[in-house]
Amino acid sequence: MARSYWLMKSEPDVFGIDHLERAPGRTTAWDGVRNYQARNHMRAMRLGDGVLFYHSNADPLAVVGSMVVTKEAYADPTQFDPDSPYFDPKATPDQPRWSLVEVTLEQRFARPVLRETLAATPGLESMELLRRGSRLSVIPITESEWRIIHDLI
């Protein structure tokens, strides 16, 4: 089975590459995703898949590193926690709605790859990330896009 590639967004004020770098084992559970399409993408992730880390709502907007999937999808525990901002009263442990994966930092890019650079790079024109109004936070990318972006570091 071939490796697949993905891109995940996070706001650095909430959880950025700095947080991931300091996390135990440079690993985190990617919790709080509350969009069905994004959730389904996470459920399709397999061990070893590559994931780009993108800073949204940030300055600069950029891909800041690469991660690897180190645990496949399971129920996001924050959906059951009434004190969590991600609490979902309609979710139960028997009938969970939301999933997460665990990812481990592979490489923090020496220099962030800016959104404007992506937008100006041939071969990346059809990236969902660059589509006007795109809000999806977990996005599949092609192997070619993965490779081109690594060449931009």
Next chain:
DNA sequence: GCCAACGTTGGC
């Protein structure tokens, strides 16, 4: 701060 683009909710 603005607003486009969606996703969700709820009345009917």
Next chain:
DNA sequence: GCCAACGTTGGC
């Protein structure tokens, strides 16, 4: 099942 109203995301 439709769709208007509303809320959120996120670039600019």
